[in-house]
Amino acid sequence: MCVFRRAHLPERPLLQIICIYIYSYFMGQAMCNPLELIQNAGLRATSPRVAVLSYLAKHSYPVTIKDIKKCVGKRIDLVTLYRMMNDFLRVGLVTRIDLGKGPQFELKSVHEHHHIVCTRCDRIEDFSDETHEKIAQRILKKSGSFSQLTGHSFELYGVCVPCAKRFAHA
Template sequence: MEATVKQKLVSEFIGKCRSEGLSVTPQRLLIYQALVDDTSHPSPEKVYQTLHADHPTISLATVYKTLETFQKHGLVSLVTTLHNTLRYDPKVKRHHHIVCVKCKKVIDLEDAELDALKIPKAVTRENNLIDYSVHFNVICAECREKK
């Protein structure tokens, strides 16, 4: 992610925290920044590992709780429970994912045609559609080579 894109996400985050009545503590900011810096859609464990060296006082439980709070307030999104692990995403706007089923790598995909998908009647007949995103399960080039 480019530096300007990151800055924009962080300043939007601060703005959204304020409008959600959530105080922007240094710890919350650190955790959000770690998420923005890591384009892999990291799990809470990975965010914790990233922060741990420089911030040994932040516990794994805190990272879990903080990310959960962010998600409840629409500050981050949760990638559909993937391979039984939680994976967080600083992007909350609709986008799609390419997921390697072997190494569990998650790559962002922006695609106007997918954004404009014709929603099947079976989905909307009795339900209110909130949002959707498309996951493409793949075996990535790296994993293919490893064989």
């Protein structure tokens, strides 16, 4: 159970979420449940919101609106689902990723990570490496037009081992 309550957290929603993640990590606890995350972010914890956030929490890879709709969308129309995802983005609960096949979403992670994507089967694997962060900062320093970075995207594409084996025998 997450012991943080809204009164104990910073006013900015993203900082609230980061505090919860850090607390959970260092206390060896499982991630706070979706109901608490939604409430701590200052949103109404409706059953559709809890269902969608629960679905995202169960997946360790980015999912599409179509994936979400297929699983939990029988009681949620498409427009509501898009609005819900925009609300989650606004308060920092989820991250939007575009891997070339439309927007995908995943729960916001405390640890900066990126993705490597199989071009044959669309398998996605997370990775983190501090080198690209240093490169981004170096590029910012060299730029005469920008004073700060507000975000970035870094994805790698390749062929996963199972696909490489499957296509090597074909």
